[in-house]
Amino acid sequence: AQSVSQHNHHVILSEAASLELGCNYSYGGTVNLFWYVQYPGQHLQLLLKYFSGDPLVKGIKGFEAEFIKSKFSFNLRKPSVQWSDTAEYFCAVNAHSFGNEKLTFGTGTRLTIIP
Amino acid sequence: DTGVSQNPRHKITKRGQNVTFRCDPISEHNRLYWYRQTLGQGPEFLTYFQNEAQLEKSRLLSDRFSAERPKGSFSTLEIQRTEQGDSAMYLCASSLWDGNQPQHFGDGTRLSIL
Numbered sequence: 001a002q003s004v005s006q007h008n009h010h011v012i013l014s015e016a017a018s019l020e021l022g023c024n025y026s027y028g029g030t031v032n033l034f035w036y037v038q039y040p041g042q043h044l045q046l047l048l049k050y051f052s053g054d055p056l057v058k059g060i061k062g063f064e065a066e067f068i069k070s071k072f073s074f075n076l077r078k079p080s081v082q083w084s085d086t087a088e089y090f091c092a093v094n095a096h097s098f099g100n101e102k103l104t105f106g107t108g109t110r111l112t113i114i115p
Numbered sequence: 116d117t118g119v120s121q122n123p124r125h126k127i128t129k130r131g132q133n134v135t136f137r138c139d140p141i142s143e144h145n146r147l148y149w150y151r152q153t154l155g156q157g158p159e160f161l162t163y164f165q166n167e168a169q170l171e172k173s174r175l176l177s178d179r180f181s182a183e184r185p186k187g188s189f190s191t192l193e194i195q196r197t198e199q200g201d202s203a204m205y206l207c208a209s210s211l212w213d214g215n216q217p218q219h220f221g222d223g224t225r226l227s228i229l
Contacts, residue, residue: 004157034217043118044158044206044220051215090157100146100210102171103218105157 002027004091006106013081014114021076021109023065023091030096033074034103035065039087047089050074051096061085086113117141119221121207127227128197135193136224140209147190148218149182150206151175158206164190165212194226202228 003026013019025031035047048059055067065076074091090108094101120139128134140147145166150158161180162172166187176182179198184190194201204225208218 032214036220043222044208046217046219049217092157097214099165099212100214100216100218102148102160102163103150103158103208104160105150107155107157 002031002093002095002104004093004104004106006089006091006109008109009107010110010112012112012114015083016080019076019078019081019085019111021089021091021111023074023076023106024072025074025091025093025104026072027093027095031093032096033065033067034092034094035059035063035074035076036090036092036105037087038090038108044090047076081111081113083113083115085111087111119207119209119219121205121221121224123224124222125225125227127229129229130197130199132197133193133195134197134226135191136205136207136226138190138192138207138209138221140189140207141219142188143211144209144219145187145212146210146218147184148208148210149190149192150208152204152206152223153202161192161205197226197228199228202226 005024033050036044037047091106092103148163149161152158164184179195204223206223208220210218
């Protein structure tokens with residue numbers, strides 16, 4: 001069975017600070033990895049995804065994530081956060097296969113940016 | 116907006132009543148998923164469909180829960196004899212069959228059991 005751990009439950013940063021949110025997964029096979037973001041009152045939106053190839057993936061709004069296979073990690077980074085990045089961030093994983101398999105999510109990290 | 120649509124947005128009901136939620140996926144998407152999210156947790160998988168066929172059900176889906184996707188388009192999730200523990204946000208997502216495509220989520224239906 002798959003599992004995802006997000007160690008930071010609530011992160012508070014000032015604007016322009018750098019961000020790194022941790023994500024570790026457990027699964028015996030090849031995986032696809034995702035970061036979703038949920039802004040207040042909105043639906044989950046895809047921030048970025050990794051299927052294969054370059055382990056450093058870039059997403060929307062200046063976010064990036066690096067897949068480190070040996071560490072089973074997929075940490076999310078942004079060099080300089082903005083107040084509008086205040087949201088809940090979810091790391092997710094599914095099995096890498098021909099079909100689009102169910103997602104397993106972490107518990108989420110609430111990010112609060114102080115102006 | 117041509118995203119995933121869920122109705123109603125919020126449902127309040129008394130314990131023991133039956134409730135039904137509807138999900139309209141993005142039109143060309145042949146896979147449809149239901150997830151449940153409780154406070155402080157990430158979404159948890161419930162079930163998913165490939166067209167009208169229900170391919171997998173989580174053990175979280177007790178026999179009080181049933182989901183259908185009769186014509187391979189919209190889907191319904193019914194909960195019979197609701198319990199306090201059913202209070203949650205019920206999320207629907209859709210995607211193309213292709214494993215290299217992301218899942219797109221709706222706004223969810225928040226269920227509150229009195």
